[in-house]
Amino acid sequence: MQKLGIADVQLQNMQGTEYILLHVQEPILYVIRKQIRHSPTQVTAVSDYYIIAGVVYQAPDLGTLLNSRIVSAVSHLQSGFEEARGYSKYHPSKGYWWDFGKDKEKVAKKTKAPKKEEPSSTFQRRRVDMLLDQLCRQYPFKMQTPPALEAKTEEEGGEQQAEKGAQN
Numbered sequence: 001m002q003k004l005g006i007a008d009v010q011l012q013n014m015q016g017t018e019y020i021l022l023h024v025q026e027p028i029l030y031v032i033r034k035q036i037r038h039s040p041t042q043v044t045a046v047s048d049y050y051i052i053a054g055v056v057y058q059a060p061d062l063g064t065l066l067n068s069r070i071v072s073a074v075s076h077l078q079s080g081f082e083e084a085r086g087y088s089k090y091h092p093s094k095g096y097w098w099d100f101g102k103d104k105e106k107v108a109k110k111t112k113a114p115k116k117e118e119p120s121s122t123f124q125r126r127r128v129d130m131l132l133d134q135l136c137r138q139y140p141f142k143m144q145t146p147p148a149l150e151a152k153t154e155e156e157g158g159e160q161q162a163e164k165g166a167q168n
Helices: 005-015 062-087 103-109 120-137 147-167
Strands: 016-025 029-037 043-052 055-058 086-090 095-098
Touching: 062 086
Parallel strands: none
Antiparallel strands: 016 029, 029 043, 043 055, 086 095
């Protein structure tokens, strides 16, 4: 330990703000502490400064450092929970379950295949079906029966008329 000079001893007996060289790593790093001396034995640290490559920076205090670290950790946790919430699914009859998107990946692969163009849309097909149905009701289709079936129906018709006449 070096001998303290008369000025150094007198400085320790003084009260007020003082700066001390706390750490040296020449030529690039110097750490300086600002402190308030209340008595020769009682000192309160106010802030620390470090000098790197000739540029002076103020070191953050413990509260700021902890606040920064906690906010960073909480934001990462929050983003993790939001992502997990995206995978959580609920249905009243099934309850909760996890959907990690394996089905979505399969669907995405299927949808990447080029789509064939359809000649008509769903609306067009429904509209045409509705118009055809309306025309069929307005102008019913008359079924033509083959001649062999006509002879049978005439015979059956004659028999039915005879039965009706007999019943009256």
